[in-house]
Amino acid sequence: MSILSANNIFKRYEDLQVLSGVNFSVEAAKLSAIVGPSGAGKSTLLHILGTLDQSDSGSLSINGLDISNLKGNELARFRNDSIGFIFQFHNLLPEFTAAENISIPAYIKKSNTKEVEKRTTELLSILGLSSRAHHKPGQLSGGEQQRVAVARALMNKPAIVFADEPSGNLDSKNAEELHHLFLKLRDELGQAFVIVTHNEDLAEMADERHEMKDGSLTRI
Ligand code: ADP
Ligand code: ADP
Secondary structure, three states: OOOEEEEEEEEEEOOEEEEEEEEEEEOOOOEEEEEOOOOOOHHHHHHHHOOOOOOOEEEEEEOOEEHHHOOHHHHHHHHHHHEEEEOOOOOOOOOOOHHHHHHHHHHHOOOOHHHHHHHHHHHHHHOOOHHHOOOOHHHOOHHHHHHHHHHHHHOOOOOEEEEEOOOOOOOHHHHHHHHHHHHHHHHHHOOEEEEEOOOHHHHHHOOEEEEEEOOEEEEO
16 A cells, blocks of 8 residues: 555646646655756645645645645644655754754654653664764764754655755765765655755666656656
8 A cells, every 4th residue: 555645646736737647656765866857846745745845736645644625733743653755955954963853753742751862863874973962963074964864854754755955965975975865765764755856866776766747756
């Protein structure tokens, strides 16, 4: 069964029809890349799939749950528990340490403190950040900051992680490191990723490539 299934998604902004019938599904332990020119609607689609934005029509189910049945707080809770996000700019809270930033989704979920500490330690280790646990974002390199953002996205063991140009702000060495990290998380944790990217290396190493063009996705 698919982790995510989107059918016939439409979205328009005033007189601009951005999405016109997107179909897309995601399987566990797969990395899907979405490519296409600027302005094609990739970010719009990612926001809709990630439940941050609503489509005008179409259906979306995640983990077998029809998202249109969730309202307000229920949807916010579902998003925090089941979906991870990674953006081009890490969006870490500057006054909090790496460990604290990573823990935030678990505290929102009101997870048990001991479990949060255990999970945070585990993620710091998986992402090679153990020696950086108590550093604040300003004391970390760009690559480290983005790895903290990846760890934060993984905190609640999400069904799926969405990333919008995750290596767009990194130099080539850090970008390559991040890409290999995605593959490791896919293989070791079975994590599903949907990644919007202009990076050809990343698109090349994905399990599936989809092109956004004329308002819909085509597998390429
Ligand atoms: P991509 O991620 O492929 O670059 P976007 O999804 O960001 O494309 O944008 C698709 C189109 O929708 C663009 O023409 C953009 O200007 C427009 N757009 C995006 N968000 C909004 C919005 N909130 N209001 C109006 N137009 C928007
Ligand atoms: P990378 O090789 O990942 O590009 P850098 O060369 O930028 O990393 O940084 C190397 C190390 O120096 C990193 O481990 C980072 O923690 C530390 N570092 C980088 N920038 C700063 C900073 N502004 N303040 C304190 N430590 C920093």
